[in-house]
Each structure stands twice: as C-alpha cells, then as structure tokens.
Amino acid sequence: KINSERLWSSLMVMAEIGATPKGGCNRQALTDLDKAGRDLFVSWCKEIGCELRVDQMGNLFLRQKGADNNLPPVIIGSHLDSQPTGGRFDGVYGVLAGLEVLRTLNDANQQTLHPIEVVVWTNEEGARFSPAMIGSGVWSGEFSIDYGWQRADKQGATIKQELERIGYLGETPCAPFPIKAAFELHIEQGPILELINKQIGVVKGVQGMRWYDLVIHGQPVHAGPTPMDQRKDPVKAAAQIIAQLYALADEYAPQARATFGDINVTPGSRNTVPETLTLTVDLRNPNQGILQQMDQKFRQISKQVCAACDVDFEILDEWNSPAVEFDKTCIDAVREAVEETGIAYEEMFSGAGHDSVYVSRVAPTSMIFVPCEKGISHNEAENAKPEDIAAGCQVLLGAVLKLAAE
Amino acid sequence: KINSERLWSSLMVMAEIGATPKGGCNRQALTDLDKAGRDLFVSWCKEIGCELRVDQMGNLFLRQKGADNNLPPVIIGSHLDSQPTGGRFDGVYGVLAGLEVLRTLNDANQQTLHPIEVVVWTNEEGARFSPAMIGSGVWSGEFSIDYGWQRADKQGATIKQELERIGYLGETPCAPFPIKAAFELHIEQGPILELINKQIGVVKGVQGMRWYDLVIHGQPVHAGPTPMDQRKDPVKAAAQIIAQLYALADEYAPQARATFGDINVTPGSRNTVPETLTLTVDLRNPNQGILQQMDQKFRQISKQVCAACDVDFEILDEWNSPAVEFDKTCIDAVREAVEETGIAYEEMFSGAGHDSVYVSRVAPTSMIFVPCEKGISHNEAENAKPEDIAAGCQVLLGAVLKLAAE
Numbered sequence: 001k002i003n004s005e006r007l008w009s010s011l012m013v014m015a016e017i018g019a020t021p022k023g024g025c026n027r028q029a030l031t032d033l034d035k036a037g038r039d040l041f042v043s044w045c046k047e048i049g050c051e052l053r054v055d056q057m058g059n060l061f062l063r064q065k066g067a068d069n070n071l072p073p074v075i076i077g078s079h080l081d082s083q084p085t086g087g088r089f090d091g092v093y094g095v096l097a098g099l100e101v102l103r104t105l106n107d108a109n110q111q112t113l114h115p116i117e118v119v120v121w122t123n124e125e126g127a128r129f130s131p132a133m134i135g136s137g138v139w140s141g142e143f144s145i146d147y148g149w150q151r152a153d154k155q156g157a158t159i160k161q162e163l164e165r166i167g168y169l170g171e172t173p174c175a176p177f178p179i180k181a182a183f184e185l186h187i188e189q190g191p192i193l194e195l196i197n198k199q200i201g202v203v204k205g206v207q208g209m210r211w212y213d214l215v216i217h218g219q220p221v222h223a224g225p226t227p228m229d230q231r232k233d234p235v236k237a238a239a240q241i242i243a244q245l246y247a248l249a250d251e252y253a254p255q256a257r258a259t260f261g262d263i264n265v266t267p268g269s270r271n272t273v274p275e276t277l278t279l280t281v282d283l284r285n286p287n288q289g290i291l292q293q294m295d296q297k298f299r300q301i302s303k304q305v306c307a308a309c310d311v312d313f314e315i316l317d318e319w320n321s322p323a324v325e326f327d328k329t330c331i332d333a334v335r336e337a338v339e340e341t342g343i344a345y346e347e348m349f350s351g352a353g354h355d356s357v358y359v360s361r362v363a364p365t366s367m368i369f370v371p372c373e374k375g376i377s378h379n380e381a382e383n384a385k386p387e388d389i390a391a392g393c394q395v396l397l398g399a400v401l402k403l404a405a406e
Numbered sequence: 407k408i409n410s411e412r413l414w415s416s417l418m419v420m421a422e423i424g425a426t427p428k429g430g431c432n433r434q435a436l437t438d439l440d441k442a443g444r445d446l447f448v449s450w451c452k453e454i455g456c457e458l459r460v461d462q463m464g465n466l467f468l469r470q471k472g473a474d475n476n477l478p479p480v481i482i483g484s485h486l487d488s489q490p491t492g493g494r495f496d497g498v499y500g501v502l503a504g505l506e507v508l509r510t511l512n513d514a515n516q517q518t519l520h521p522i523e524v525v526v527w528t529n530e531e532g533a534r535f536s537p538a539m540i541g542s543g544v545w546s547g548e549f550s551i552d553y554g555w556q557r558a559d560k561q562g563a564t565i566k567q568e569l570e571r572i573g574y575l576g577e578t579p580c581a582p583f584p585i586k587a588a589f590e591l592h593i594e595q596g597p598i599l600e601l602i603n604k605q606i607g608v609v610k611g612v613q614g615m616r617w618y619d620l621v622i623h624g625q626p627v628h629a630g631p632t633p634m635d636q637r638k639d640p641v642k643a644a645a646q647i648i649a650q651l652y653a654l655a656d657e658y659a660p661q662a663r664a665t666f667g668d669i670n671v672t673p674g675s676r677n678t679v680p681e682t683l684t685l686t687v688d689l690r691n692p693n694q695g696i697l698q699q700m701d702q703k704f705r706q707i708s709k710q711v712c713a714a715c716d717v718d719f720e721i722l723d724e725w726n727s728p729a730v731e732f733d734k735t736c737i738d739a740v741r742e743a744v745e746e747t748g749i750a751y752e753e754m755f756s757g758a759g760h761d762s763v764y765v766s767r768v769a770p771t772s773m774i775f776v777p778c779e780k781g782i783s784h785n786e787a788e789n790a791k792p793e794d795i796a797a798g799c800q801v802l803l804g805a806v807l808k809l810a811a812e
C-alpha cells in the first residue's frame with residue numbers, strides 16, 4: 001500500500017518550484033525552475049538508491065534495480081514541465097507517483113524481478129517549445145535528434161542551448177531500448193470522471209491531434225481614410241476562419257475540438273490595419289478519418305475566406321499526432337489492478353496528448369487517469385482530491401507489480 | 407516660389423533617420439531616433455535664424471520673427487514621429503514644408519507682418535503612446551499635463567520619462583497662446599485625390615474617431631479533453647464581435663470605419679484556451695451622431711456576444727475625438743491660394759486624425775492635403791510624387807502669406 005501523505009506532500013513541495021500567485025505553477029521546460037524541479041526529483045530518487053541516466057534530449061531515467069537486471073524494465077513516465085499558467089498536478093503527478101511506487105517497494109524491502117525506471121520526459125507541454133511531447137517523440141524515433149535540438153522558443157533559444165545551459169544535455173543516446181511495459185498516471189484534464197463519479201479512468205488510447213500556424217498576410221493601411229472595401233485586412237479573414245472552424249467542431253460534436261491558443265499581429269498599431277496575423281490552430285478528434293476531414297476542411301476554409309478577403313495565407317504544419325490505441329496487456333493490467341481495489345472505473349480515451357503516445361510506438365504502453373476538479377487543467381486553479389491522487393497511485397503500483405513480476 | 411528640390415532632399419535626408427529595409431520609416435515618438443530627427447530639424451531652423459521654444463510636452467516651436475512681433479503668429483505644424491512600420495511623408499512632410507516656407511521667405515529676404523512659427527507636435531501617431539495627437543491635445547487643454555506625462559508605452563515607459571531621457575522636456579508651459587491662423591499640410595493617407603486626379607485637397611474638417619480596448623476574460627482550460635460546450639473561450643467571443651463590427655461598418659458604408667490593429671492573448675499557449683484576449687477597436691465616422699450610434703451598438707454587440715459565450719468583458723475607453731469643422735477664414739485662405747496657382751482641388755474631410763483637430767479648438771485652423779500613391783499610408787511603401795509634394799508646399803506658402811500679411 002502506497003503512502004498517500006508522502007505522495008501528497010512531495011507534490012506540494014514540488015509545486016513550490018514555480019508557484020504562481022493564483023496557486024498554480026509556471027515551471028516551463030528547460031527554464032531555471034525546470035532545472036530546480038529536476039534537481040529535487042533526482043535527489044529524492046538517489047535517496048532510495050536509484051541510478052540516473054540523462055539522454056541527449058534531457059530525458060531522465062531513474063532506475064531501481066530488479067532481481068534480474070538483464071530483463072527489460074517496466075517504466076513509469078510523465079513530465080515535470082508545466083504550462084505558463086499551469087497547475088500543480090499535470091505531469092508532475094505521474095512522475096512523483098512513480099517515485100512513490102519505488103519508495104513503497106523500498107520501504108517494504110521488496111524487489112521486483114524486472115528493474116523499474118521512473119522517466120521524466122522533456123518538454124511535454126509544447127508550451128515553450130512546439131510541438132508537445134518532444135522528448136518522448138525523439139526517443140521513440142518520431143523526430144530526429146537534430147529536429148528536437150533545434151526547436152526554439154519565441155525568443156529563439158533552442159532546446160539544445162537550453163539543455164546545455166541548465167546542465168541536462170546528457171550523453172545517453174536518445175533512442176528506445178527493450179521495455180517490458182510502460183505506464184503513465186495523469187489527471188484526466190477533462191470533466192468525464194468527475195461527472196460520472198468514478199475514481200479511475202482505464203485509458204485505452206489517445207485522440208488524434210494536429211497543430212498548425214495559420215499566417216495571414218494583409219496590407220497595412222491607415223485606419224481612418226482607407227475605405228473598408230479597399231482593405232486587405234488579415235483580421236477580417238481570421239475572424240471568419242475562426243468562426244467557421246468553431247462551426248466545423250460543432251459539425252463533428254461532441255468529440256471534435258478546435259482551439260486557438262495564441263494570436264499575434266504585426267505591426268500591432270491601433271490605427272493601422274495589420275500586415276500579418278498569426279493564429280495557432282489546434283484540431284482534435286479521436287477518429288483519425290474525421291480528423292483528416294477536419295484538416296481538409298480547415299485548408300478549404302482558409303483558402304476560400306482568404307480569397308474573399310483578398311489576403312494571402314500560408315498554413316505551417318506544426319504537429320500531427322494520429323490517434324493511438326494502447327497495448328492490450330497493459331490495459332488489462334490496469335483494469336485488473338483497479339478491480340482488485342474495488343474502486344469504480346471507466347474505460348476511456350484521452351483528449352490530451354501524453355508522452356505515452358510516442359512511448360506506445362516502441363513499447364507496450366497504457367495510462368491511468370484520475371479526476372480533476374471540474375475537469376479544469378492548463379489553469380492555475382487545476383485541482384485534485386488527495387483521495388483520488390492516492391487511488392491512482394495505488395492502481396499504478398498494482399499494475400506495475402503485475403508486469404514487473406513475470 | 408518654394409524650392410521644390412530643397413524640400414524633397416530635406417525629406418529624403420530626414421527619412422534616413424529610422425529608415426527601414428522596406429523603404430519606410432520607424433521613428434516612433436520619443437525614441438533615440440525621434441531625438442535625432444528633432445535635433446536635425448532644429449539645426450536646420452537655426453541656420454535661418456529661428457528661435458526655439460520647447461514646452462512641457464516636448465512640442466517644438468521654431469519662430470521666425472515678423473515685422474511686428476507683438477502680433478500673434480501664424481503657425482504651421484505637424485509631427486516628426488512615425489508608425490512602427492510607417493512611411494517617409496506622414497507628418498514629417500508638414501513640418502519640413504513649414505521649414506521650406508521659412509527658407510523661401512529667408513532667401514527672398516521677405517519679412518511678414520506677423521511672426522511665423524513652425525511647430526512639431528509630440529506623439530501624433532498614438533502608436534507608441536495612446537491616444538494619438540497627445541502633444542497638441544495637452545497644449546489645447548483637451549488633456550491635462552499630468553495625463554499627458556503619465557501615458558506609457560507597452561513596456562511601461564512614460565512620456566515624461568522619455569522626454570527627460572532624450573532631452574526634450576521643456577519648461578515653456580504647454581498651453582495655448584494667441585494665434586493668427588494655423589495650417590497643416592499632410593499627405594491624404596487615403597485614395598480619393600488620386601482617384602479623382604486632383605492635386606490638392608482643401609480640408610474642411612476631420613471625422614470623429616473613438617478608440618477602445620475590449621478586454622475579454624475567459625477560463626483557461628486544456629485544448630484536448632475540454633468539450634466545446636463547456637468552454638469560456640474569449641477567442642470565440644472576439645471572432646463574433648469582430649465580424650459584427652465589420653457588418654456594422656458596412657451598415658454605415660461607405661463612410662464608417664472599423665479597424666482592429668492589435669490583438670493580444672494570455673497566456674498565449676497553443677493547447678490552452680486563452681484566459682484573456684485584448685482587442686484594440688478603432689471606430690470612425692464623419693457624422694458625430696452616427697459615430698455615437700456605432701459606439702452604442704459596439705457596446706450592445708459586446709454584451710450580447712459575451713453573454714452568449716459565457717465570458718466576461720470590459721470596454722476601456724482610450725480616446726474620443728469628435729468630428730471637427732475647420733475655420734472658414736483659414737479654409738478660404740487655402741482655397742484662394744490654390745485657385746491662384748490654377749491647380750485642380752477638391753474640398754474634403756479628413757479620415758485621419760491630425761494635430762489640427764486639437765489646435766482648431768483654440769486657434770483658427772485648416773489643412774491642406776496632397777495625394778499619396780494608392781492612398782496607402784501607415785505602411786513602409788507610403789509614397790508621394792515630388793510634383794504633388796511641391797504643389798502642396800506652394801499652396802501652404804500662399805495661404806500663410808495671406809494671413810501673415812494682414
């Protein structure tokens with residue numbers, strides 16, 4: 001049985017690193033605060049005898065030896081980075097729950113047959129560096145190491161520079177190795193479990209998602225003397241495209257999602273029609289075929305609207321993460337572990353991307369969800385109940401033990 | 407007769423201060439480049455014996471003595487600051503044409519009865535510091551000196567700090583004094599004169615304009631798991647409001663204008679519904695009653711859309727510049743001056759705000775326009791023909807001489 005108070009208090013100590021005034025967390029990937037979070041986590045793991053490997057993407061592998069260290073490890077992974085106005089649970093919960101599993105086994109002097117590794121993946125959020133899940137993405141072979149290293153934040157700092165700066169550019173090749181099973185425990189980040197009053201989500205897969213930058217080029221002119229019908233106004237085009245994409249999401253309701261998280265205009269002067277408008281577009285659907293249709297319609301809508309508004313546009317493909325189905329053995333292990341506890345559960349798909357999406361390409365993988373308050377995440381107010389946090393970790397321990405033992 | 411080559415070459419020399427790669431000008435108010443432009447202009451004026459006064463808002467008054475210096479001066483004013491991606495004529499043309507008038511009189515050894523002052527008004531554009539025309543606004547009594555001093559740019563630097571920094575915080579009180587007549591020569595910044603093939607606009611007034619910041623408050627949530635119908639999404643509200651305001655401008659076509667020059671969202675993360683969206687809104691109409699209706703409808707639209715989208719909003723009133731009619735005597739002086747040259751002219755209203763809007767509250771005022779290429783302004787590609795530039799200055803000289811002589 002895990003120590004739920006120890007887990008909760010570790011979460012709260014970690015949440016102080018990057019704590020925000022509104023009770024959330026801003027510990028973005030590869031900042032000084034991310035370094036501080038990593039340092040603290042590594043020190044906790046070393047206290048119980050784990051060995052650290054750091055790979056070329058700064059992914060951390062904390063290894064607890066098994067009885068037979070030639071056998072492939074069971075891995076428990078998630079991330080320590082946060083959104084700019086993020087919460088205290090997204091990602092860090094999965095990492096510290098992994099630590100709690102190791103601490104529990106250590107307290108009980110129990111050694112598993114397979115080694116166990118807790119993994120911290122670099123830049124899962126995609127908030128500072130796009131795309132998301134890049135540490136696990138490079139590791140799994142989805143992206144090359146050069147692509148990963150060269151991704152830059154809005155100020156132009158690259159992942160490689162920032163890894164070097166904070167001392168987490170490792171030498172271990174960023175590449176997959178034999179793995180017995182991979183688990184990731186996470187808050188749901190959506191409202192379903194709370195709504196149906198179940199404490200555990202047995203996650204069977206992850207919906208497909210695509211990221212784009214839509215760049216619209218207009219003509220800067222004076223806001224006063226220029227007649228409306230002589231303008232090439234990127235804001236006019238953007239407003240119509242956004243409205244039509246919300247309508248597109250409605251067309252494929254309730255599953256489809258359309259989100260516009262960032263908008264920038266240049267030169268950004270009140271009395272000048274903008275020259276350029278850049279809009280981030282995030283489209284999602286659990287059905288890969290429908291996501292494909294949404295992608296096509298997004299391109300058509302952009303083309304039609306921009307032609308009608310007499311502006312040019314380009315669509316930059318930032319990310320394409322197809323829908324994923326997890327491994328049956330891992331899903332079964334989670335289901336059996338939760339059934340043994342008697343906790344009410346629901347089988348479900350994830351609306352958010354997770355490192356498990358990429359890990360699942362090279363290792364048997366599944367995930368466990370717990371409810372979060374009102375389904376709110378990517379928000380400083382993100383919250384979860386201590387009893388749910390404990391239940392998720394207990395199920396994780398059960399699932400890990402099943403597959404680490406045989 | 408003015409020296410058109412000298413005027414053109416002065417314009418081109420000044421355009422090097424803040425020259426942009428695309429052939430425009432970025433000499434924003436109270437930057438180091440603005441200081442350099444002011445220094446150059448003052449040195450040119452001193453060469454022909456003008457005296458400089460700098461007032462508390464950094465407005466510059468360059469005085470050429472008349473035969474009777476107890477008589478009120480005729481003033482010729484405009485601005486040297488530019489948009490971030492501005493052109494080589496907006497504002498600076500009016501200032502350097504004023505200098506060319508003085509140079510011409512100086513060459514001819516001709517002294518007017520009234521003194522003449524060329525005036526450089528601070529921060530006309532409103533691009534770095536909102537609102538526009540603040541130097542002339544404080545001077546005319548529309549704004550208090552404290553309001554003017556405390557206006558800050560996006561980085562928080564105030565006008566007073568920046569005036570001090572560049573050495574243009576003067577001691578002369580920023581307040582009106584007796585003035586015989588005030589003229590401002592400017593490129594049209596719109597397409598009318600070019601379209602109707604006339605070289606001079608006799609400007610009878612300026613349309614009304616209002617600036618707002620619309621701030622929409624939503625709830626940040628995750629782009630993936632959060633159902634569309636459970637979001638409080640400020641982007642959704644903004645897209646609808648923008649579309650309805652374009653429709654509103656159409657309703658009052660062809661005179662009405664609606665422009666959205668700047669949009670900012672926080673936290674600005676791709677996979678998070680924004681917490682806040684701030685939109686600048688610029689509404690204009692030459693008919694003050696219709697502008698009032700547009701203002702009311704803007705507030706109604708914002709209220710209805712935000713209620714439907716379940717988001718909060720506030721409208722911050724940034725600026726309210728009612729429609730203005732210029733002084734009959736000054737308008738007549740311009741009309742007579744242009745008729746004497748035989749140049750084709752049009753009587754018209756200005757779509758852009760100008761310092762003359764505020765000057766006209768305390769002094770008899772009017773303006774002269776010349777065409778600019780395709781009506782494009784607030785754009786690095788802003789252009790004007792040397793012969794039009796010369797014609798405008800010749801008409802200015804004629805109008806000034808009429809009222810400075812009696």
Ligand SMILES: NC(=O)NCCC(=O)O
Nearest residue numbers: 124125132352353630677
């Ligand atoms: N869990 C999470 O926030 N993942 C980031 C990738 C995504 O946007 O779904």
Ligand SMILES: NC(=O)NCCC(=O)O
Nearest residue numbers: 224271530531538758759
């Ligand atoms: N002429 C000019 O650009 N004025 C600035 C004020 C406005 O936006 O009209």
